[in-house]
Amino acid sequence: AQxxxxxxxxxxxxxxxxxxxxCNYSSSVSVYxxxxxxxxxxxxxxxxxxxxxxxxxxxxxxxxxxxxxxxxSFHLRKPSVHISDTAEYFCAVMAGANNLxxxxxxxxxxxx
Amino acid sequence: GAxxxxxxxxxxxxxxxxxxxxxDPISGHTALYWYRQSLxxxxxxxxxxxxxxxxxxxxxxxxxxxxxxxxGSVSTLTIQRTQQEDSAVYLCASSLESGRGxTQxxxxxxxxxxx
Numbered sequence: 001a002q003x004x005x006x007x008x009x010x011x012x013x014x015x016x017x018x019x020x021x022x023c024n025y026s027s028s029v030s031v032y033x034x035x036x037x038x039x040x041x042x043x044x045x046x047x048x049x050x051x052x053x054x055x056x057x058x059x060x061x062x063x064x065x066x067x068x069x070x071x072x073s074f075h076l077r078k079p080s081v082h083i084s085d086t087a088e089y090f091c092a093v094m095a096g097a098n099n100l101x102x103x104x105x106x107x108x109x110x111x112x
Numbered sequence: 113g114a115x116x117x118x119x120x121x122x123x124x125x126x127x128x129x130x131x132x133x134x135x136d137p138i139s140g141h142t143a144l145y146w147y148r149q150s151l152x153x154x155x156x157x158x159x160x161x162x163x164x165x166x167x168x169x170x171x172x173x174x175x176x177x178x179x180x181x182x183x184g185s186v187s188t189l190t191i192q193r194t195q196q197e198d199s200a201v202y203l204c205a206s207s208l209e210s211g212r213g214x215t216q217x218x219x220x221x222x223x224x225x226x227x
Contacts, residue, residue: 032213043116044203044218051213090155098162098210099145099171102155 002027002095006103013081014111021076021106023065023091031095033074035065038088038105047089050074061085086110114138116219118204124225125194133189133222137206144187145207145216146179150200158202161187162210194226 005024013019025031035047048059055067065076074091088107092100117136125131137144146158157171161181172178176194181187191198201223205216 036218043220044205046215046217049213049215092155094213098143098168099157099160100147100155100216101157102147104154
């Protein structure tokens with residue numbers, strides 16, 4: 001069985017500060033890893049994904065994530081956040097099956 | 113439009129009524145998924161269609177829930193005898209192919225409120 005843990009339900013951060021949103025997963029098989037973002041009153045949008053190869057993945061809007069197999073983590077980072085980054089962020093895994101297993105989400109609030 | 117569309121955007125119904133939610137996937141996408149986003153449960157997988165294969169129904173919470181996909185394109189999720197705990201945002205997604213890390217593109221969702 002697969003599971004995804006996002007330890008931080010809410011993360012407030014000041015504008016232009018760096019941010020890290022944590023994601024840990026458990027799976028008995030190889031996984032594909034995703035980060036999705038949901039802006040207020042909008043649908044889910046893919047930020048980035050890890051399938052194979054380089055463990056550092058760059059996505060849209062300046063976000064990046066690093067796959068760490070030994071720690072079963074896929075943390076999302078941005079060196080300098082903007083007000084427009086305020087949204088809910090979901091980590092997800094796909095392992096074997098075709099559907100995504102999502103974490104419970106982290107609400108990022110950027111403070112001016 | 114080029115994205116996944118869902119209708120209606122909002123649906124309010126009375127407990128015990130049946131509802132139908134519609135999803136139009138991106139043209140050419142062979143895989144279609146339904147998820148549910150609720151306060152208590154987060155984002156949950158419901159059902160998955162791939163081409164003409166039998167759907168994966170492993171996520172459906174009860175036999176009141178069913179879905180079909182006609183002609184390999186449009187899908188309808190039906191909830192019979194709705195209950196208050198069915199209140200949630202129902203999300204549809206499609207992908208070009210199944211598995212192998214294919215990106216799923218999500219629609220805006222249908223917000224279902226059961227009174």
